[in-house]
Amino acid sequence: MMRYPLRFAALSLAAAVALPSSSHAATDLLHEWKLDETSGATAVDAIGAIGGGIGGTSSWTSGKINNGFKTTGSTLGYVNAGNVPVSGSFSLSFWVKPEDASLDWRNMVSKHDGVAGTRSLFVGQSLNDGALRFSLYFDGTNAASIDTPAATVASGSWAFVTATWNEATKVQSLFVDGVLRASATHAGQSFSVSRASNLLFNTNSTNSIAGLGTGSWARFPGTVDDVALWSASLSAGQIKAMNSTSAIPGLTSFDAQSFASVVKAYDTNFASNIGNTRWTRTTGLSIGAGATQKYANGYAMQFDDAGVGVTSLSRISLSFDPQHLNLADTTNTTDNPGVIGADEPAIYLSSHEIDGLVTNSSIGSADIRPGTMNGDVFVMLWLQDMQGADDRAALRTELVGAGGSIYSLLDSSDQKWTQLASVYNGFDTLVRFDDASLVGAINWDFATHTDIVVDRLAVSAVPEPTTAMAVFAITTGAFLRRRRNSQLTTHNETPSSKFEN
Structure with a gap:
């Protein structure tokens, strides 16, 4: 867990960063x-x-x-x-x-x-x-x-x-x-x-x-x-950010005074050492305000003074049975590109209980038809365990991703998608279709686990960069304050007295 990260230290080099007039620099x-x-x-x-x-x-x-x-x-x-x-x-x-x-x-x-x-x-x-x-x-x-x-x-x-x-x-x-x-x-x-x-x-x-x-x-x-x-x-974005990062294990020992140093690193554009962690400023992270994103070696968080958090994705109307989902057909969908990130051009999310027209929501299917879109297709599933012990691990053997690879949330090699876990509680499974030119399908049959239902479904057609981590240039975590595209990055290393821009 984290303590309170929003102690805003006075600027020691005020001219280093031009702060917007709405910022709470004196807070x-x-x-x-x-x-x-x-x-x-x-x-x-x-x-x-x-x-x-x-x-x-x-x-x-x-x-x-x-x-x-x-x-x-x-x-x-x-x-x-x-x-x-x-x-x-x-x-x-x-x-x-x-x-x-x-x-x-x-x-x-x-x-x-x-x-x-x-x-x-x-x-x-x-x-x-x-x-x-x-x-x-x-x-x-x-x-x-x-x-x-x-x-x-x-x-x-x-x-x-x-x-x-x-x-x-x-x-x-x-x-x-x-x-x-x-x-x-x-x-x-x-x-x-x-x-x-x-x-x-x-x-x-x-x-x-x-x-x-x-x-x-x-x-x-x-x-x-x-x-x-x-x-x-405090702004809504700052409060959301505090709560969003409360589940990050690596921040359990950080208190408000430590985070004053983190914020100072942002304000002055200089690095700051906290224990054996070195915090520097970077750019390029594309997640919503107040959201938390997990990478292979750490976490990143961003918020801004506007307080605009990620609150929704595009939704699929329940006026039709979403068993056949064609990404090229937007008749019953709306498209909000960039809500998850700047490199996600097409994102679709069903409303609550996607198979509400199906009698048994423990059994269902969804065809993934990319139409004219190129690149990989990612499907994110939210499951609910309706009663008894949490046995969603049954998904590993009872979910079929025809033409795709199935990952659990924690084991996923596509870490950039796991930011959804903190914004949309319950997201725990990722299916990746490596070639959008092929028709894929997802089939679930939890006949022996009827208390497990597929609650929501999100689909994104996006070519995954071959050097995704290099694109984001982040290793163990980041913190943005006041402006959406500026972050602080953590590097676990021996502290150095050298300042970095």
Whole structure:
């Protein structure tokens, strides 16, 4: 997992890069409570040196990243970070795993002054149904609240929560797992906390004043990890990027301070050493904002201040049975070239449950007819295991790619396609037809595994470069900030004092 990569260091060579006017060059990570302690009565602030005091009944346990802070909800337990200033634009992010998502009014992170009805902000469970609420108290008394849809969080599962307030646009937003789930505009309002108020994790109050956190309704049963506070409203693309890279094993030891060096390498166009990894700037990566792409030896990620993430591909209408898919026939399709990458000229993706017109979706076929297109054809399959143990490995013996080669996601030699795994959850199989002039077919018959269905299908006709890795010029990973076509590349090597452009 990664920590918070978006600490934007000041430019030491401002003239080295011309930044767009919309960039958040001054944005800074103010505080980060990693909650990695294993004992003691203090939660250390790794950035701002405002440690949180541990109170009540609580424990250190396994977190999303290393350790986390756990409370049962049956008794009062909390981290009290004290009077942490929050004023104007801000972003608050944390990982959370609720024990019971059906409970209402459970405080995950809140800030208040210990007086009933005067909380400054609140993020937590709200309506008995797995929904989350983000409340701002502009006047100290009346709440402006936004709620996510039901089942946004689930019992026993981790979620990445980000609450933002943009003082300039007056927009209040709540993101879960990198996706905007609720927002509202409050014209004429300004957020500023003038009085002393405590920033608390896992409860709403440490005292017994009526209406505050000693009641069971206010105590959160679950685990919170890596709470971070910024002095600006992060963009949708930045938030998506943080969540997108959370599954990259190679970044587990990187924290916000390390990523400040990574961003500085971008800002100044000079290399930066973090441990034994050297970060440099490069160009040429063509993936969507906030997406993660896996190469044979590492990962790459890009985002930009516009916050435009990869949200959809071209879709095939379900008005016909897609058993015979002709890439040359666009009657029932739309074509969005370049959504996956600049070198993908034709991409087609079916809607949910491609064989909705077929009685048994565990059995089906799709003919791949390239028409006049040249080059290789790639077919990407999304499978669902509807019940019981996950036995999608049956695909290896029960899927036939007539004229093509079948790869599992993790074993695929066509690594550039695996970026879809992070953007479209569930993509796990790739079929490559080496010659588009030939008619190929995919047949699946999971008769002995009827709980496995083919959920979605994407087809791309594209000649694969013979030197794909050289074209991208990336080995172990990249990070782009602010502009789509500039990245940072990682090279695992002995650190050097030599700067590289």
